[in-house]
Amino acid sequence: MSNQLTTFDFNALPVRVVEREGEPWFVAADVCKALGYALRANGTVNVNNIRTVVSDEETITCQTGKTGRPSLCISESGLYKLVMRSDKPEARAFQDWVTKVVLPAIRKDGGYVMGEEKAVTGEMFKEELILHLIGANASRRMDMTTGWLKRYTL
Structure with missing residues (x-):
């Protein structure tokens, strides 16, 4: 089973x-850092704390790096539970980003193009926006083609 890893940037945090x-699974430690939750000294998340909010069906272990160590990953619905549950001041910006930028973009366009919030505020130049959109479109086409090839090549 092939896992495709993508890294997004939220306030300089990966x-x-x-x-x-075909489903996104978010690395729990990364989400917890973005939300301002305390991590263990080794940078891992306390699984028991996560499981008080997120059900077992919303968690899996994923290979996310070259170290070979598996990471706890949470489903999209698990992500929403963690985001909406936090009342930490540090989590406010992440909550705003998810609820005001990412979710509306998914509803409107069927996906989120990294940096599209800059286009709305005028921070992104027209040429830069066009390059982002071309890249996102090419990526979607590649994903569709790969999925089609997988279905018909076995």
């Missing part, structure tokens, strides 16, 4: 997302 069977 948020890794693993795509498994």
